[in-house]
Amino acid sequence: MLNLIRNEVTKLLLKKKLILIIGLLIIFITLLSYGQQYTYEKNIDRFENLSGAGTYDWKSLASQRLNDLEKRLDSPYIPADGIASIEIEIKQLRYFIDNDINPITPSAAKFSVDFVEQGISLLIPLIIVILAADLVSGEFSTGTIKVLLTRAVPRWKILLSKLIALLLMTTLVVLIMGLLATLISYLFFGQWGFDEPVATGFRLIDGQLNADAVILVSRFEYTILIYSLTWYVAIVIAALTLLISIIVDNTVSAIGVLMAALIGGQFLQFFLSDWPIVKFFFVTNLDLTRYLTGSYQPIPGMSLNFSIITLGIWGLLALLLGFQIFSRKDVLV
Amino acid sequence: METPVLKVTNLSKTIKKKEIIKDISFQLNKGEVLGFLGPNGAGKSTTLRMLVGLSRPSAGTISICGHGIGDDFVQAMSHVGCIIEGPDLYEYLSGYKNLELLGAMSPQVTRAAIDEAIALVGMEKRIHDKVSIYSMGMKQRIGLAQALIHQPDLLILDEPTNGLDPQGIHEFREIVKSLAKDTGISVLISSHLISEVQLMCDRVCIINQGIIVRDGAVTEMLSTGEIVWVLNNPYHGQKILSEQFQLDARITAQNELIAATDLEILPIINAALISSGLELKTVTTKNTTLEELFLSLTNQKTIQ
Amino acid sequence: MIKKIWPLILIVSVALILVFVTGLIIAIAITNGGDKNPETLPNPAETIETEPVSAANSILVLGDSIGFGVGDEPDKGIGKRYAALIDPDNTITVANLSVSGAISADLAALVAAPENAAFISAADLVIISIGGNDLSRLQYQDALSLDVTFQETLNRYQESLEATISRIRALNPEAQIALIGLYNPYPDQDPQKSQKLFEWNYQTQLIAAADNKTAYIPTDEAFKYHLQTYLATDQFHPSSIGYQVIAETLDRILNGID
Ligand SMILES: Nc1ncnc2c1ncn2[C@@H]1O[C@H](COP(=O)(O)OP(=O)(O)O)[C@@H](O)[C@H]1O
Ligand SMILES: [Mg+2]
Numbered sequence: 001m002l003n004l005i006r007n008e009v010t011k012l013l014l015k016k017k018l019i020l021i022i023g024l025l026i027i028f029i030t031l032l033s034y035g036q037q038y039t040y041e042k043n044i045d046r047f048e049n050l051s052g053a054g055t056y057d058w059k060s061l062a063s064q065r066l067n068d069l070e071k072r073l074d075s076p077y078i079p080a081d082g083i084a085s086i087e088i089e090i091k092q093l094r095y096f097i098d099n100d101i102n103p104i105t106p107s108a109a110k111f112s113v114d115f116v117e118q119g120i121s122l123l124i125p126l127i128i129v130i131l132a133a134d135l136v137s138g139e140f141s142t143g144t145i146k147v148l149l150t151r152a153v154p155r156w157k158i159l160l161s162k163l164i165a166l167l168l169m170t171t172l173v174v175l176i177m178g179l180l181a182t183l184i185s186y187l188f189f190g191q192w193g194f195d196e197p198v199a200t201g202f203r204l205i206d207g208q209l210n211a212d213a214v215i216l217v218s219r220f221e222y223t224i225l226i227y228s229l230t231w232y233v234a235i236v237i238a239a240l241t242l243l244i245s246i247i248v249d250n251t252v253s254a255i256g257v258l259m260a261a262l263i264g265g266q267f268l269q270f271f272l273s274d275w276p277i278v279k280f281f282f283v284t285n286l287d288l289t290r291y292l293t294g295s296y297q298p299i300p301g302m303s304l305n306f307s308i309i310t311l312g313i314w315g316l317l318a319l320l321l322g323f324q325i326f327s328r329k330d331v332l333v
Numbered sequence: 334m335e336t337p338v339l340k341v342t343n344l345s346k347t348i349k350k351k352e353i354i355k356d357i358s359f360q361l362n363k364g365e366v367l368g369f370l371g372p373n374g375a376g377k378s379t380t381l382r383m384l385v386g387l388s389r390p391s392a393g394t395i396s397i398c399g400h401g402i403g404d405d406f407v408q409a410m411s412h413v414g415c416i417i418e419g420p421d422l423y424e425y426l427s428g429y430k431n432l433e434l435l436g437a438m439s440p441q442v443t444r445a446a447i448d449e450a451i452a453l454v455g456m457e458k459r460i461h462d463k464v465s466i467y468s469m470g471m472k473q474r475i476g477l478a479q480a481l482i483h484q485p486d487l488l489i490l491d492e493p494t495n496g497l498d499p500q501g502i503h504e505f506r507e508i509v510k511s512l513a514k515d516t517g518i519s520v521l522i523s524s525h526l527i528s529e530v531q532l533m534c535d536r537v538c539i540i541n542q543g544i545i546v547r548d549g550a551v552t553e554m555l556s557t558g559e560i561v562w563v564l565n566n567p568y569h570g571q572k573i574l575s576e577q578f579q580l581d582a583r584i585t586a587q588n589e590l591i592a593a594t595d596l597e598i599l600p601i602i603n604a605a606l607i608s609s610g611l612e613l614k615t616v617t618t619k620n621t622t623l624e625e626l627f628l629s630l631t632n633q634k635t636i637q
Numbered sequence: 638m639i640k641k642i643w644p645l646i647l648i649v650s651v652a653l654i655l656v657f658v659t660g661l662i663i664a665i666a667i668t669n670g671g672d673k674n675p676e677t678l679p680n681p682a683e684t685i686e687t688e689p690v691s692a693a694n695s696i697l698v699l700g701d702s703i704g705f706g707v708g709d710e711p712d713k714g715i716g717k718r719y720a721a722l723i724d725p726d727n728t729i730t731v732a733n734l735s736v737s738g739a740i741s742a743d744l745a746a747l748v749a750a751p752e753n754a755a756f757i758s759a760a761d762l763v764i765i766s767i768g769g770n771d772l773s774r775l776q777y778q779d780a781l782s783l784d785v786t787f788q789e790t791l792n793r794y795q796e797s798l799e800a801t802i803s804r805i806r807a808l809n810p811e812a813q814i815a816l817i818g819l820y821n822p823y824p825d826q827d828p829q830k831s832q833k834l835f836e837w838n839y840q841t842q843l844i845a846a847a848d849n850k851t852a853y854i855p856t857d858e859a860f861k862y863h864l865q866t867y868l869a870t871d872q873f874h875p876s877s878i879g880y881q882v883i884a885e886t887l888d889r890i891l892n893g894i895d
Contacts (some may be wrong), residue, residue, distance in 0.1 A: 003437040003438065004437070004438060006437065007434045007437055007438070009432070010430075010434065011423065011426075012424075014425055014426055014430075015425055016425070142421060142422075142423070142424070143418070143421035144421045144422065144423055145421075146385075146387055146417050146418075146419065146421050147421050147422075147435065147479060149386065150386065150387065150413065150415050150417070151410060151411060151435070151438045151439060151483075152386045152407045152410040152411035152438075152439055152483075153407065153410075153438055153439075154406060156409055167446065224374070239553055257621075279522075326409075330348075330382075330387070330388035330389060331382065331387040331388060332348075332382070332387075332388060333418075
């Protein structure tokens with residue numbers, strides 16, 4: 001079995017797919033980092049113009065805010081359940097002031113998270129589609145599927161080896177994505193920023209965002225969390241891509257079908273957002289990372305648990321169906 | 334009696350409500366080279382696909398070295414090497430890498446076995462080049478090596494010389510012939526070329542429109558055929574044949590005299606022709622017999 | 638080549654899969670509130686329903702230094718004074734998220750911040766004092782530039798205030814909102830500026846009028862003839878008496894006179 005998996009990994013690597021994906025990522029990340037850097041400088045300029053001749057003094061603003069929060073904490077007006085979130089903000093501000101880091105300064109850690117947060121519902125799925133679309137359909141169009149299936153190996157093992165190879169490569173692609181985003185944006189920003197504190201752990205209670213259980217984690221830990229969610233999305237997409245790749249036996253159609261599903265799904269979400277079925281569609285649930293931030297607009301009935309379970313069901317059904325079809329399919333190419 | 338290498342019983346296949354293979358049965362014994370002869374669209378590839386498990390029979394059974402392809406796929410396939418409408422290679426890999434990947438799929442394939450297969454098909458020199466720059470002939474050799482690396486007992490080749498140039502065809506046939514002779518491997522080879530089957534096979538199944546219309550040894554089929562005489566005066570010869578032997582002979586445009594006769598009386602006929610003063614240039618069994626047989630067998634059917 | 642890196646690929650990706658699966662589990666645990674059980678936490682929606690609604694039980698003060706109570710005795714301010722007026726038994730909780738020096742945009746950001754959502758959704762009455770800093774920071778050279786910058790500032794103020802109210806409404810559709818109007822602490826100013834203040838307050842009233850449960854609390858007339866007593870020593874913020882006056886105005890407008 002390990003041999004079969006190695007074969008599939010070898011094919012994936014030697015098809016130069018990875019090079020194409022890395023190339024795409026480098027281009028995107030470079031452009032986006034440049035854009036962020038540019039916007040940041042623009043913003044600083046604006047602040048400086050606003051506050052007159054002097055330089056933009058974030059530190060005194062932050063200190064003012066910090067004093068204020070500390071005063072507020074002493075004040076008897078504060079309800080007990082609000083104290084936690086004030087303390088968290090104080091900790092964050094202290095960190096920035098003590099380490100002399102302007103909270104709005106872009107850093108590699110922030111960028112690597114921003115990048116996947118923006119890309120998780122389209123760009124990253126597309127990259128996985130590029131990786132996986134021809135996994136089976138490619139073998140059909142070159143006829144090599146016949147060579148694979150006429151060996152003394154049962155069909156489900158062939159498909160399983162492809163699935164595991166895809167899983168490994170998808171994982172590597174997520175790693176590569178993180179590394180590229182971090183390294184390239186570091187070249188632009190010159191800041192790692194991995195030990196900044198980040199607030200996370202917002203919950204939905206009765207459809208409203210609740211900050212009682214918010215905790216502070218370092219940006220490094222936060223990045224790992226975000227990439228874990230990204231990885232989950234990536235493997236679900238990989239499973240769906242594998243299914244389509246089995247069904248259509250030609251790579252171009254496989255990519256077409258998946259792009260239509262991804263883009264069409266976004267449309268569906270946009271136009272039919274009142275229709276309750278829409279929230280069970282996989283595309284609607286791709287944006288997992290929003291659940292970790294406090295800035296998302298709650299949609300009734302949707303939560304991280306819901307989205308993870310929905311995506312998981314989609315992925316499992318795709319695999320189940322994929323294995324069924326693959327082991328019964330007549331190879332007539 | 335030894336179990337046949339391949340045994341096909343009452344095999345049928347229906348695709349999209351069209352019955353393409355209609356209840357065919359045949360078998361292949363150890364060391365035999367069987368030709369599967371039929372015109373394009375006869376159902377050769379469809380049959381061979383079922384033999385190697387690529388598609389599922391609608392009815393009937395296939396067993397390879399005693400293992401049913403349906404219920405003991407892995408055991409059955411470990412005895413088979415095949416090229417079905419191939420060769421099918423990964424263009425972005427070298428020939429060697431192709432073989433290596435395939436070798437990794439069967440536990441018994443060693444590096445030495447791969448090298449042996451490469452030597453057998455005569456690809457040592459170019460084996461590390463990318464497949465994309467190979468000629469068709471080279472690809473077909475790698476395809477053959479693919480089918481052989483796990484040392485199968487049965488080799489199934491679907492129109493293996495399609496797309497090869499005459500030189501390539503010749504070389505490929507030589508490789509397969511010597512393989513059959515030296516290793517005792519059984520070969521099932523499909524073709525729409527009579528000459529090919531005649532040159533390579535011990536036995537032939539003629540298939541048309543999904544039915545096996547004839548199954549027998551090649552020499553047997555030929556022996557029912559006719560004799561060709563090349564004489565200085567074929568008309569005189571024709572007269573002798575009809576007068577002395579009551580044979581209905583005809584004369585072709587090439588001035589050949591042709592008549593159906595038993596091989597036993599051929600020396601007597603020849604003696605009579607020579608003693609009548611005719612100059613006998615050559616006497617041959619008509620080597621297009623199979624072709625004619627083939628045409629007569631397949632034509633009637635295609636008219637329907 | 639591949640043969641050599643294959644073990645590496647295998648080990649790295651399997652290790653990463655473990656990391657990601659762990660990360661996934663942690664992410665799920667975090668969004669589900671870690672060890673805390675959601676059921677045991679106070680439920681803001683219920684709070685509103687289960688307690689008597691005759692008067693405000695929970696007051697939230699938002700805005701600038703006037704909201705904060707600068708110039709008043711310690712631990713007082715509009716919110717506390719109003720609470721004392723309507724409920725002598727002192728059972729009302731008053732939260733104060735005011736920030737000295739805040740302008741309307743700061744307030745909009747403050748109410749948008751998720752960490753403040755709990756306060757907003759728990760409040761029965763939200764008292765907002767904002768706009769004074771927007772207006773006092775006007776910088777201008779002459780009458781013409783005053784007009785221009787005033788208009789710009791006023792527009793921004795309106796936008797921010799509307800955003801603030803709609804955010805509060807999104808979190809808490811039931812709460813009473815009270816917008817404290819501006820008074821003029823500089824009686825000797827040229828009349829043109831007083832008119833600006835008037836225009837400013839008028840816009841605030843328009844915004845208040847757009848929402849059923851948003852009241853405008855005027856202070857200008859009450860302060861006008863009593864600046865000496867109503868202003869604190871800094872001659873800008875209200876004094877204790879000034880705050881008491883605002884609180885009483887608020888009471889009269891919201892609850893009437895018995
Ligand atoms: N996928 C298919 N769908 C429908 N008909 C098919 C399909 N494949 C082959 N056929 C039909 O089956 C018959 C036999 O085809 P095939 O086995 O490829 O012939 P051969 O290999 O002898 O030339 C042909 O008439 C062809 O039209
Ligand atoms: Mg064919």
